[in-house]
Amino acid sequence: xPITYTSGEQTEVYxxxxxxxxxxxxxxxxxxxxxxxxFPRFAAYFDLPLLVTIFFxxxxxxxxxxxxxxxxxxxxxxxxxxxxxxxxxxAKTVVGYGxxxxxxxxDVENAGARLLVTVGFYLVHSAVYFTVARGMVNMxxxxxxxSGVIAGLxxxxxxxxxxxxxxxxxQRT
Amino acid sequence: xxxxxxxxxxxIILVGVLFLQVLGLAVQVKRSATDARDxxxxxxxxxxAITPFERGLVWIENGTGNIWHSYFYLRGVRAENxxxxxxxxxxxxxxxxxxxDAEQARRLQTLLAFKEQYISKTVAAQVIGSGGSDLSRVIYxxxxxxxxxxxxxxxxxxxxVVGKVLMVYPSVAQVLLINDQSSGVGVILEKSxxxxxxxxxxxxxxxxxxxxxxxxxxxxxxxxxSGGDQIFPKGLPIGTIAKVGSGKDLFxxxxxxxxxxxxxxxxxxxxxxxxxxxxxxxxxxxxxxxxILAQRLPSVPEKPATANESAPETKAPAAHAGDEEDVTSTDxxxxxxxxxxxxxxxxxxxxxxxxxxxxVPGQIKRVxxxxxxKTSQPQANPPADQGGPH
Numbered sequence: 001x002p003i004t005y006t007s008g009e010q011t012e013v014y015x016x017x018x019x020x021x022x023x024x025x026x027x028x029x030x031x032x033x034x035x036x037x038x039f040p041r042f043a044a045y046f047d048l049p050l051l052v053t054i055f056f057x058x059x060x061x062x063x064x065x066x067x068x069x070x071x072x073x074x075x076x077x078x079x080x081x082x083x084x085x086x087x088x089x090x091a092k093t094v095v096g097y098g099x100x101x102x103x104x105x106x107d108v109e110n111a112g113a114r115l116l117v118t119v120g121f122y123l124v125h126s127a128v129y130f131t132v133a134r135g136m137v138n139m140x141x142x143x144x145x146x147s148g149v150i151a152g153l154x155x156x157x158x159x160x161x162x163x164x165x166x167x168x169x170x171q172r173t
Numbered sequence: 174x175x176x177x178x179x180x181x182x183x184x185i186i187l188v189g190v191l192f193l194q195v196l197g198l199a200v201q202v203k204r205s206a207t208d209a210r211d212x213x214x215x216x217x218x219x220x221x222a223i224t225p226f227e228r229g230l231v232w233i234e235n236g237t238g239n240i241w242h243s244y245f246y247l248r249g250v251r252a253e254n255x256x257x258x259x260x261x262x263x264x265x266x267x268x269x270x271x272x273x274d275a276e277q278a279r280r281l282q283t284l285l286a287f288k289e290q291y292i293s294k295t296v297a298a299q300v301i302g303s304g305g306s307d308l309s310r311v312i313y314x315x316x317x318x319x320x321x322x323x324x325x326x327x328x329x330x331x332x333x334v335v336g337k338v339l340m341v342y343p344s345v346a347q348v349l350l351i352n353d354q355s356s357g358v359g360v361i362l363e364k365s366x367x368x369x370x371x372x373x374x375x376x377x378x379x380x381x382x383x384x385x386x387x388x389x390x391x392x393x394x395x396x397x398x399s400g401g402d403q404i405f406p407k408g409l410p411i412g413t414i415a416k417v418g419s420g421k422d423l424f425x426x427x428x429x430x431x432x433x434x435x436x437x438x439x440x441x442x443x444x445x446x447x448x449x450x451x452x453x454x455x456x457x458x459x460x461x462x463x464x465i466l467a468q469r470l471p472s473v474p475e476k477p478a479t480a481n482e483s484a485p486e487t488k489a490p491a492a493h494a495g496d497e498e499d500v501t502s503t504d505x506x507x508x509x510x511x512x513x514x515x516x517x518x519x520x521x522x523x524x525x526x527x528x529x530x531x532x533v534p535g536q537i538k539r540v541x542x543x544x545x546x547k548t549s550q551p552q553a554n555p556p557a558d559q560g561g562p563h
Contacts, residue, residue: 101183
């Protein structure tokens with residue numbers, strides 16, 4: 001019997017309508033590409049597609065669905081840049097799988113848990129990205145714990161707000 | 174066996190998806206580290222899905238901005254207009270001086286049969302999006318193949334170089350900024366004429382590489398394109414030297430402050446056409462600083478034309494006052510060109526009383542050729558100060 005730390009109500013699996021499933025990741029990608037034109041440091045600290053990946057993965061609570069959501073969003077994010085396609089794809093696949101697996105076992109409905117989960121997955125995402133970019137693509141990367149944690153906290157705070165808005169689109173299965 | 178597959182189904186799928194992506198990545202890396210042409214077809218989906226929204230939002234933003242600036246934000250425009258007019262006056266005077274230098278340079282280049290690249294056509298474009306990542310410093314512009322934009326074209330602003338076109342789609346193009354770590358620009362320092370390669374770093378700084386540590390590189394010196402990369406024409410401003418330190422392997426570590434604000438780009442110019450042509454020296458000088466001043470200063474109203482004005486005696490003072498350096502009007506006997514300038518030119522310091530060979534403070538000196546006397550016309554008394562070069 002699998003060990004879970006969630007109540008029966010909290011393990012409920014949610015689904016989303018097709019427009020939300022397609023529109024929300026597209027909106028996140030659009031904002032991620034557009035906002036840095038007006039706020040140049042936005043891209044250095046925030047990763048909206050990552051927040052959307054974590055949200056969908058945790059809400060659906062299905063590891064396969066989570067990893068595919070992460071892969072698709074990550075690959076789309078790769079396509080907007082000029083680096084080889086797959087770096088964000090791999091990182092977000094891992095995050096999608098991890099977040100959905102965690103969603104099954106943990107209560108991730110309250111703000112505190114969401115903040116911690118987002119900070120943790122931001123660091124996981126950064127570590128995977130760093131490893132792939134440096135190890136496979138030979139890109140010059142500088143790892144900094146301090147900036148990683150700050151960016152993780154920033155994403156966590158933003159994530160709590162974003163999840164609160166996206167909760168409105170949840171549909172009970 | 175089936176139970177193992179069922180038990181680890183999620184993990185197996187995860188490994189499979191990761192493996193496929195790693196494989197795809199490896200293929201791309203092997204083909205080319207920087208050339209993204211192979212993945213153009215895939216990238217076009219994401220670009221096609223995102224850029225219409227970006228274009229729309231920029232359009233709305235510009236529309237509201239224009240309404241604000243055209244109707245509501247007109248306070249102080251008159252004062253600003255006056256100030257700008259004064260600046261234009263100053264710049265026109267400066268332009269005359271610079272055109273003299275340029276003409277001299279052109280003459281020297283002609284002598285040496287130099288070939289130079291000229292910008293012959295540019296396309297203005299609006300910045301509509303970015304790469305969305307700090308590790309991929311690219312922007313999207315709203316002009317693509319349909320506007321004549323091609324890969325590897327230079328992108329600039331009035332301040333300086335921005336980057337080069339990396340990917341071209343039908344109606345948008347991706348521009349690699351000079352502060353991306355995969356970019357490289359051949360540059361030259363304005364005064365010391367040291368050459369190097371400009372590169373971006375992982376954290377978005379711009380550094381100058383390949384300058385030996387025994388070279389003297391002053392902070393604040395301007396950095397220009399050298400033209401060696403065959404993308405950017407020679408002489409475009411890139412930035413200034415912000416910091417010089419010792420680097421590794423006998424090279425200096427030089428940081429550059431880009432002239433263009435790379436983090437807040439709104440409009441850019443794409444150099445769609447360059448021309449390789451040999452420098453041609455111009456035969457005549459068009460405008461002089463004294464002439465511009467003369468046009469601005471009050472002058473004595475012209476007298477009604479009389480028959481005497483066409484006589485050689487009345488021409489002489491006018492040509493005289495037009496000062497000794499005027500070779501634009503190659504025919505010194507034409508009164509219409511020189512006579513109206515007479516009083517103002519005199520007031521501007523182009524002295525009619527100056528002896529030949531004597532320099533006048535504030536005047537621009539230039540090397541001129543003596544006007545050729547017309548054989549069909551009597552040149553009995555040419556003005557003494559027009560007789561030869563000064």
